[in-house]
Amino acid sequence: RAYDWAAFRSEIDGIRVYDDPKQVELRSRDYFWYSPILSEDIGHFVGDLVVIPTDEEQVRRVAAAAARLRIPITIRGGGTGNYGQCVPLEGGIILDMTKIDRVLSIEPGRVRVQAGARIARLDDAVRETGQELLMYPSTRRIATIGGFFTGGSGGIGSLRHGMLRDDGNIYSVKVMTLEPEPKIIELHGHDIQKVQHAYGTNGIVMELEIGLTEKTDWIHTAALFDSYDATLRFCLKALEEKLDCYLLTTVDRRFSRFYTKFGDLFPADRDAVFAMIAPEEQERFAELAASFGGRVSFSMTQDELHTNGLQPAYECGWNHTTLQALKAEEGWTYLQVAYPRPFDPETVMRQMERYGDDQYMHHEMARLEGEVQIFGLPLVRYKDRDDTYRVIRELEELDGCDIYDPHAFTIEDGGMKQIDTMQIEFKKLADPFGLLNPGKTRGWTADMAAKD
Ligand code: FAD
The missing domain is CATH 3.40.462.40 (FAD-linked oxidase, cap domain/gating helix)
Structure with missing residues (x-):
């Protein structure tokens, strides 16, 4: 599809972009290649432009411009997902979150962190305070905490603390909507399920507040x-x-x-x-x-x-x-x-x-x-x-x-098996034009998109 790149670029002037086809292709992939079926079905899709904001204000400008110009956005953390979650099925912008990576505060039992922080750096920082993360994926070194929350399920530590979606592991998340005037929505407690494991289809996760436990030198x-x-x-x-x-x-x-x-x-x-x-x-x-x-x-x-x-x-x-x-x-x-x-x-x-x-x-x-x-x-x-x-x-x-079918690229066909109406309702609020990671949820149909 043709998008108005000239207008987009002028609206995000000053924000770092990559448009070299090799770089864009690299960042249009994740670890879907574990599956020959996914390789065949979605391996050929690429985005148009990689945008790398460094703070919340820059993300807001990208989100606003994309919403106004109706350009799809596929959000990317470490790019280690296994189900093609980072593959932009309709091209558009690849929003690289890895520079939004500050650890904001560490308190007893909890840490507040920006979504693009690499899990290893986050865990190392909390370990300095005598605490540790409740769990992390085996991709600890490369994966981001936001990508784990929206694309992962659990991992090392899940034996002690359950899977990521079990209550009490994540306290709150801050999500930016994709609208001409983006808003910030804070979700707490059970409400975080509205965006958890939603493959970045219903909001840009900016910050998370997650649980910690006393550290052990394993x-x-x-x-x-x-x-x-x-x-x-x-x-x-x-x-x-x-x-x-x-x-x-x-x-x-x-x-x-x-x-x-x-x-x-x-x-x-x-x-x-x-x-x-x-x-x-x-x-x-x-x-x-x-x-x-x-x-x-x-x-x-x-x-x-x-x-x-x-x-x-x-x-x-x-x-x-x-x-x-x-x-x-x-x-x-x-x-x-x-x-x-x-x-x-x-x-x-x-x-x-x-x-x-x-x-x-x-x-x-x-x-x-x-x-x-x-x-x-x-x-x-x-x-x-x-x-x-x-x-x-x-x-x-x-x-x-x-x-949990690792050969499927929609949320429903992968693990959930059914449409999560709570997540779709939240998408109507957070991504009214249906621009976030299009094609990854069967629960969203074209007629749900807001009209001008
Ligand atoms: P990405 O792959 O970059 O993104 C995953 C999804 O989240 C995408 O849909 C993306 O659009 C979305 N997303 C990313 N950031 C944001 C954001 N800020 N806001 C909204 N949406 C966002 N998974 C496990 O759960 N447990 C494991 O133990 C595990 N082991 C793995 C081992 C290997 C070798 C590999 C290749 C994968 C493994 N995975 C595992 C899958 C994956 O590594 C993890 O889920 C990881 O946490 C994903 O993080 P990421 O930053 O790489 O996310």
């Missing part, structure tokens, strides 16, 4: 077992015994060829549990592993890991497990599987039998709505679209699992 560790079944049963026991963990990940032995840096610490004949545990839990962790026939392979601080050229345990779990494999070999993709509660390891044993070498197993222990929730992120040999959806149906029908 020990990064792994234990090795004779069977995958033992890794799962060990984890369930660790949860039952309330072992203090920030991360508990099971990785099947066939992944070891992708974890080359670990060498004998993750050999090809053992299944592994990667974990982050409280320092005082090391003995209990080792004893519990031994009671399931396992042994501790390493136990180090993050600095010690670094000195030994190894990545932190949080980069051995969640979607980093998949990344290690995809970087090493072609022909794979993955799925996101929520197991029925209470979790039964037999379900996984059946799946291993059924899929053989077509699926490598990887599970994450977490909490959702206060209960233990096990998620699977199996590595899946990619055949074609039909086969992918056949496997999804089997997991749903034979095993009672819920699939």
Whole structure:
């Protein structure tokens, strides 16, 4: 589509832009390439212009100009989303938020931060005050806090504190509307759900106030077992015994060829549990592993890991497990599987039998709505679209699992399965012309857009 770029540029004069096609193309992508289906469906879309504001006033000018000229905006944080959330399906402006990144205030139990702050820098800043984030994605180093809130779901720490959308993890957010005269709306408590995981379709998140907890100097560790079944049963026991963990990940032995840096610490004949545990839990962790026939392979601080050229345990779990494999070999993709509660390891044993070498197993222990929730992120040999959806149906029908489809680019087809009317109602207020990340929510139809 043709947009009035001359008018737009003159309205945002003085604000940094990139229009070099290579730069624009790079910033029109995220990690959708995990999915051959998404690569085929949306991999070719690119934006027209990248705009990089450095403060709220500049964002306001961009939002006002885009609304007046009816130019779509796709907001971008670290660009690490897996579902093409940052791909501009109708071209337009890519709004890079990474320079809106100040940590505004840190108090006991909470931090106020601008949305474009990288999570690692934020967590490092709060750790200076003896506190830590309740959770972060394994992309801690690159992802922004605003992108996590609008595009992510949970991760390291979710075992202790639940998923991001569980009450009490985020206190408030400040959102800018996309109108000729943009407004700021503050959402508190449960109301934040109006924009959470909305893929930036219903407002520009400017600031967040999020929960903190007392910091722990986590020990990064792994234990090795004779069977995958033992890794799962060990984890369930660790949860039952309330072992203090920030991360508990099971990785099947066939992944070891992708974890080359670990060498004998993750050999090809053992299944592994990667974990982050409280320092005082090391003995209990080792004893519990031994009671399931396992042994501790390493136990180090993050600095010690670094000195030994190894990545932190949080980069051995969640979607980093998949990344290690995809970087090493072609022909794979993955799925996101929520197991029925209470979790039964037999379900996984059946799946291993059924899929053989077509699926490598990887599970994450977490909490959702206060209960233990096990998620699977199996590595899946990619055949074609039909086969992918056949496997999804089997997991749903034979095993009672819920699939958060990582091959879909709309919010509804991905995880939510249904239109979130609360989010759509908020979009009518915050993005009345339907310009924010168009095409990513099936709940918005063209006739909802405000007329001139
Ligand atoms: P982006 O990808 O830049 O954006 C995500 C979405 O948020 C987009 O729709 C964007 O438009 C929107 N957005 C960004 N900033 C704003 C804003 N200020 N206002 C409004 N909308 C905005 N996810 C997890 O939840 N847990 C994990 O453990 C995890 N592990 C991962 C591991 C790997 C290797 C990879 C590649 C991905 C992983 N992800 C995970 C997905 C992703 O990294 C996270 O969700 C991350 O938090 C996204 O942050 P980002 O800044 O990169 O967001």
